[in-house]
Amino acid sequence: MASAVCGGSLASVLGPCQLRSPRRFPLKSRRTSFERRFLGQKVRASSSAFVETKQPSPLESTVDKEKLSSKQGVLACPICYEPLTSRGDLVLSVDSASGSTLQCGTCKKTYVGNETHFDLTATSGTEEYGESMAFSAELFRIPLISYLYERGWRQSFSFWGGFPGPEKEFELIKGFLKSVLGGNILDASCGSGLFSRLFAKSGLFSLVIALDYSENMLEQCYEFIQGEDNFPKEKLALVRADISRLPFASSSIDAVHAGAALHCWPSPSTAVAEISRVLRPGGVFVATTFLLDGPFRLFPLLRPLRQNITQISGSHIFLSEGELEDLCRTCGLIGFKFVRNERFVMISASKPS
């Protein structure tokens, strides 16, 4: 059960907190209630407690610049985790993937970049062998789904899931990431790069790595970038990889964001363990997902079916903040915090310093 929720950076997102265990906040109008709740004045947070909120100031940061990871040297072989080297000086950016060759000095595998991204999956370069993931991962590899994702699919999360929408989510994310602003950020399971692009354009990070398993989602992200004037392409790199096998050196990443993705991962614990490995001490993980406690509380007979639903769909159903806290703790992350609106939950936890 999640207990100490407020304090630390959540307090700095939401202001001084007088609440230990915020629950669901049933409200009539989602958008305006969200503004009241998270970005406004004094808001109702549970039947018995209130949270004082204030707008987080993104630049009001407590960053220890000495500790920030460097832009270079983050890429590692997904097979042995040893550094990848390139012919010539490779500076990661949207444009540097095309035609690039990365090599692992230890296992000697070569990874070739294509027009849109670096393919750093363990299976990159296979000729005969093929494998497919669970439905929840394969779904997003379908070109039509990748195309529709930012053209209505993602927006629907606000109507049925209580997601506040990209701009407000971004404000909350920045609040959680105050201590690592100026460093690099991995947007894990970035989809078509909705948040990766916001991170890059904000100028708040030295490098944004947009990572997804779906090559078609990455292609969409590339196309959105090409369609924008003055996009800071030197701030962003697109990488195809499996969340369970991250192609980064241990302790090389300052921040990891995973929007609406935890429930899609084949093994959330393997994924969060990988995130914990690549985060540097003091690095911050922030993620959003759905909590489907409503139907399962209403119909307790559904509970035993949860495993079966996961096995069939590959999608993990989280029922409480406590489960997410336990997941983070068991993967070595501390200082769990969360904010919640209906089924939407944003969590944050850090790698111990």
Ligand SMILES: C[S@@+](CC[C@H](N)C(=O)[O-])C[C@H]1O[C@@H](n2cnc3c(N)ncnc32)[C@H](O)[C@@H]1O
């Ligand atoms: C619902 S989308 C979230 C996209 C975006 N982060 C957002 O906030 O809208 C979930 C993403 O998880 C990705 N995904 C699923 N399994 C994955 C895996 N094993 N490794 C990396 N990404 C994965 C999918 O390709 C998809 O783009």
